[in-house]
Amino acid sequence: MRILVTGATGTVGRHVTDQLLTAGAEVRALTRNPETAALPSTVELHRGDLDSPTAEMFEGVDRMYLLAIGEPTLVTDLAKQAGVQRIVTLTSAAEDETYQATERAVENSGLEWTHVRPGMFAANLLDWAEDIKTTKVVKEPYPNARQTPIHEQDIAAVAATALLFDGHNGQTYTLSGPESLTKKEQAEAIGDAIGLQIGFQELTADEWRATSGVPDFVADWLLDIWHQATENPEPVLSTVEDVLGRPARTVREWAADHVGDFR
Template sequence: MFTVIGATGHVGREAVRLLLERGQEVAAVSRSDRPSAVLPDGAHAVCGDPSRPASLASALPDRIEALLLGPRPVGTAGAELLSLAAERGAKRVVALSALTVEQPVGHPRFIEEFRAFEDVVRASGLPWTVLRCADFAANSLAWAPQIRASGAVHGAYAAAATSPVHPRDIAEVAVRALTGPGHTGQALALTGPRSLDQRDKVRIIGETIDRELAFHEVDPEQVRRTMLAQGLPADVSERLLGSLADYAKTPGRTYDTVERILGRPALGYALWASENAAAFTGTGGQ
């Protein structure tokens, strides 16, 4: 059985759906109290904490075909979880990482966290593939409350430019790597098809929902204070603002990896925005 850790996240849900469409059995692991509410029919929902693998042992499949995981749900328990998967016959592991490992931006300690996670995966003894992802298009959902309320986004570093990647592209590449050995031992850089700065993204969302939107650049310290006042951990603001500051100086690279592997162009930001338009209009959505 294929096992997806973090199965209710943006990439995890897509990976579960794609595996099921291919007729595979899937164990979908999530901390969510009601994972079945957001998972496709047919998935075997496993509710538990991946950062404590021993607590999941009895709920995980007796035979694991392959494992998809990322550092956020696993925390520091990657080695223990991968050891458990190996004991249950896993043929390979696919790990989600960040493009900052090969294009360093932001605070070094966050980059080192991803490097350390990749090292754990490589040391597991399992055949591995690492997916180094650009920023997710879905990160823009954080703007939805501002857009719904005022038609504007107030943020730092308007010129910060990346090639945001659609979660479905990440999931499709992950499923290719999970179900066959063709990408074993590779670290694959995944981005969207073109570079966009923050104003570009807001403009595209506005075109999608037929509303004139604006990006108002504000001082980074003001953004930091706002995030802290909203109850977000300090490392979240440090990670975001550090990366944006560097991307404003040097845009993130655009890679053709998705097109080479999937045989079609990478999905664009406009498509993602249209699929999630309801989140920005207040008529439903994510």
């Protein structure tokens, strides 16, 4: 079985690739820069991207892990013509037209499909790494925003399971981590994992915006998410355990896997 992994060098895609290889699948990785991909030597590297799909990308491929980017209808048409039989998408629990367009194109293709919709990536907490290294204090607004961060390896495991095994056709898997934590509690969980006491300094929205370094539209989006999570905590979902038969990893477990990023 040959599986095409798009976004194979990304936060989730690398783990999807590793898990597929461990299961004995042949993996073709789509990447813009094969020279810098740093993927296992057993991976077949294919230069390209989803913004300019070609028929060659999909030749000999049985199943595909598809990021929600590019021209989804063109991608699915080319994949179907090449004989791809199953597509597992990585979209998002957040409502977004790009994600929805990808899901619609895959559903309309007539191929087997599964949608994987993660919520907040625990990997987003790497944005705190520099402050933790230098001051041991996280500085952000909305300390009581309650979220459910999910380990990127759990996202990858659900996607790999849907790619490898039957019984997931037509399913939409919305994913969360196993615990609801305020931002302050997330910082404390990281501290527990790396053996440091991490403080949390609350900033106003304007103070954070002035120092964040992110574009205004990104700042607006994040501030809205955090405000919403303060008033309406993100729910804890059992999907990871339902699919994998084991609990999702906690923030503390995620941080233990990333000690080097915070020390």
